[in-house]
Amino acid sequence: MPYVNIRIAGTLSREQKKQIAQEITDTLERVAHKPKSYTYIAFDELPHESWAIAGTLLGDED
Amino acid sequence: MPYVNIRIAGTLSREQKKQIAQEITDTLERVAHKPKSYTYIAFDELPHESWAIAGTLLGDED
Amino acid sequence: MPYVNIRIAGTLSREQKKQIAQEITDTLERVAHKPKSYTYIAFDELPHESWAIAGTLLGDED
Amino acid sequence: MPYVNIRIAGTLSREQKKQIAQEITDTLERVAHKPKSYTYIAFDELPHESWAIAGTLLGDED
Amino acid sequence: MPYVNIRIAGTLSREQKKQIAQEITDTLERVAHKPKSYTYIAFDELPHESWAIAGTLLGDED
Amino acid sequence: MPYVNIRIAGTLSREQKKQIAQEITDTLERVAHKPKSYTYIAFDELPHESWAIAGTLLGDED
Incomplete structure (x- = not known):
């Protein structure tokens, strides 16, 4: 974990997923020490x- | 929220999704005051x- | 299924959960034939x- | 319930889903008495x- | 992944969680090669x- | 949406939740235009x- x-x-x-994944993973490391x-x-991309x-x-x- | x-x-x-979404949203407003x-x-429609x-x-x- | x-x-x-569960289950039967x-x-009740x-x-x- | x-x-x-579903259902019956x-x-199979x-x-x- | x-x-x-986790993880390795x-x-244990x-x-x- | x-x-x-929520919301606006x-x-904080x-x-x- 974490699972997001x-x-x-x-x-x-x-490209967008890549950027978002990178930033969220950074945030969780920096702020929550994960x-x-x-x-x-x-x-999940829904219609x-x-x-x-x-x-x-x-x-x-x- | 709520998220359903x-x-x-x-x-x-x-048409079914429309009707279901409408009724559930009504229920949550009427019963839970959301x-x-x-x-x-x-x-989510799974195979x-x-x-x-x-x-x-x-x-x-x- | 369905799982909601x-x-x-x-x-x-x-009392609210009871009412909501009843209405949603009714909706899914009536509209989606489940x-x-x-x-x-x-x-799930979150803080x-x-x-x-x-x-x-x-x-x-x- | 359970919902997995x-x-x-x-x-x-x-074939894999079939086998996995069978084994997990067995586990939950044997261990958790469900x-x-x-x-x-x-x-859910994601790209x-x-x-x-x-x-x-x-x-x-x- | 997998996330279960x-x-x-x-x-x-x-003790039950331990046993279930072990068996499901085994199943996913053996059947799905994870x-x-x-x-x-x-x-998640709900009321x-x-x-x-x-x-x-x-x-x-x- | 999005729902995260x-x-x-x-x-x-x-304080950590506040910071994480802020940063993820920023990311989704900047990168995904939400x-x-x-x-x-x-x-969800699990034991x-x-x-x-x-x-x-x-x-x-x-």
């Missing part, structure tokens, strides 16, 4: 129509 | 073969 | 200081 | 590029 | 009143 | 004995 799960609607590029090698990060806010599905198209 | 994650085997139509705008609902009950995968086909 | 996970900051009374006996609902929106922890007190 | 969520990068064959019929197991260890995405290819 | 999340209502003894050192297992099956909370007492 | 779930064994101080107000972050790596529970004490 990032869930978004839509997609992220490989050795980098222990941090797992899993991204817009699988995410609702305020009772309404995101996007009317995909 | 609904996980099923198989798929739901857009303003609708705060409720996130994320649907049948990725779900086991009683040690047996669902469906022998997809 | 409801995560909130703060607590719900037993037999009631298959629906699992798990509530306010374990939930952040917009980069700010909820509540300055617990 | 297994998340991996890459894929598992149907009747088999109550155990749900959900597998390698959606999983980071130590701040680095797994695999440079998929 | 086991969610139950009620509690497990330390090196033991990569497998994370997280147990009975936070788990509903068929729209009814488990246990009327805790 | 950070799971660790042990505890974090309020407006800060949409980002939810939920921390050491509820987390296993390589088939062994963390800590022999709590």
Whole structure:
């Protein structure tokens, strides 16, 4: 551990995931003293129509 | 918050997700006093073969 | 399945959980044709200081 | 319950999922006295590029 | 990875968690060829009143 | 969305959670263009004995 799960609607590029994983892993090392090698990060990219806010599905198209 | 994650085997139509999201968001507002705008609902639709009950995968086909 | 996970900051009374579980299970039966006996609902009640929106922890007190 | 969520990068064959589901369900019955019929197991197979260890995405290819 | 999340209502003894963790880690190595050192297992023990099956909370007492 | 779930064994101080939430929310805005107000972050702090790596529970004490 830590295990971090990032869930978004839509997609992220490989480059974005790389940058986000790097920064979060750095944050957890610097702030919470978790050795980098222990941090797992899993991204879930959901279709817009699988995410609702305020009772309404995101996007009317995909 | 709240964050609600609904996980099923198989798929739901857009219409079904819409209806479910609406009703759950209503329930959380009415019963738990959570303003609708705060409720996130994320649907995960898994292949049948990725779900086991009683040690047996669902469906022998997809 | 379905498996539904409801995560909130703060607590719900037993009565509220009961009502919410009942309504969501009804919704999934009526809209998604999932037999009631298959629906699992798990509530997670997190301390306010374990939930952040917009980069700010909820509540300055617990 | 129990609800077990297994998340991996890459894929598992149907045969592997079957075997894993069977063994985990057995373990939970034998060790934790959970009747088999109550155990749900959900597998999530993520693309390698959606999983980071130590701040680095797994695999440079998929 | 893998990351395995086991969610139950009620509690497990330390001895039970130990045994379950060992067996699941073995299974994932033997069946899915995941090196033991990569497998994370997280147990969540929920109060009975936070788990509903068929729209009814488990246990009327805790 | 996004919804971020950070799971660790042990505890974090309020100050650590605050700092981590702030930095991750910043990262997701800067890198993934997600407006800060949409980002939810939920921390789960598990007892050491509820987390296993390589088939062994963390800590022999709590």
